């Protein structure tokens with residue numbers, strides 16, 4: 092199977108879980124993502140006990156929903172983030188998550204294998220690009236994902252007007268976009 | 277269909293991060309169902325979320341008991357989830373069909389007088405309210421300021437205010453300091469999804485509502 096060589100480790104593990112209910116693949120995935128998901132949930136406002144519990148539920152959902160993972164649409168890391176985020180909304184915020192309608196014609200010109208590699212590459216480049224941002228901007232991006240503070244709370248805390256915070260985040264994203272476009276061309 | 281008025285980047289990012297009140301999530305999910313460029317942006321912000329997750333550095337210790345407990349959860353089977361409603365509606369995008377419990381004919385409208393109707397959609401948070409609004413063609417929406425933020429997504433017909441025109445798929449973003457008088461265009465009656473952080477502060481609700489403004 093020559094697609095396996097192009098795949099990253101996490102994608103391969105998720106596919107093994109989906110197709111073969113492979114427990115050792117799950118254990119490897121769990122050791123990497125379990126603690127990260129738990130740490131993300133704690134940063135998002137869960138107590139350590141609640142975060143551990145919600146993490147276990149999220150990782151169990153990764154197992155049960157593995158067949159819904161589509162490597163041409165998202166990298167494994169991105170997909171696991173969305174599962175963890177939905178658990179956060181459900182367990183911590185106690186809300187439902189309205190999802191967009193699926194595209195009725197998901198026809199792509201690009202072969203599936205290329206799409207899959209593209210998603211993987213994008214994720215890798217994004218991670219590298221974030222790493223290169225000034226610490227302050229990295230922190231703002233994380234805060235936005237943890238929902239730790241609203242824009243206005245960040246502004247009140249730092250004495251900066253909201254517009255400045257927003258444009259800092261936007262600037263960070265523009266830099267990311269620039270990094271991505273110069274690397275992928 | 278060409279969408280002209282989109283969601284802002286911070287709103288799309290907050291939707292991807294899962295930090296918005298449910299009523300706003302519903303507007304974003306409905307707009308994204310009709311708008312490919314915002315869909316692409318949400319997917320980008322989800323990838324950014326993946327990078328944030330990958331980058332977590334604190335409290336990464338893990339016990340064997342944790343994996344064992346998760347395997348036990350897995351053995352107990354998947355969590356029950358209600359089956360999605362498989363109705364396709366020409367006016368209501370998929371996420372709204374789920375909240376209404378069917379297509380447009382399943383909406384439980386309440387009359388506000390003169391043909392104007394609304395239906396509040398129950399959400400799990402009281403930070404913001406979601407409602408469907410039905411405004412007959414040619415009728416003005418009441419003049420109002422906004423207590424907080426208001427997102428209005430047009431689903432059918434069109435409305436125009438002092439500055440702009442909004443048709444199917446367009447989102448109008450109302451902020452605190454904004455006052456305007458949207459009017460439904462002649463032609464099809466206007467149906468919108470509106471999410472507000474605080475109750476709209478209507479000024480003279482009833483009299484305004486009784487004055488349809490005809491645009492020719």
Ligand SMILES: [Zn+2]
Pocket residue numbers: 279281282283307311312313314315
């Ligand atoms: Zn859009």
Ligand SMILES: [Zn+2]
Pocket residue numbers: 420422426450456
């Ligand atoms: Zn308004």
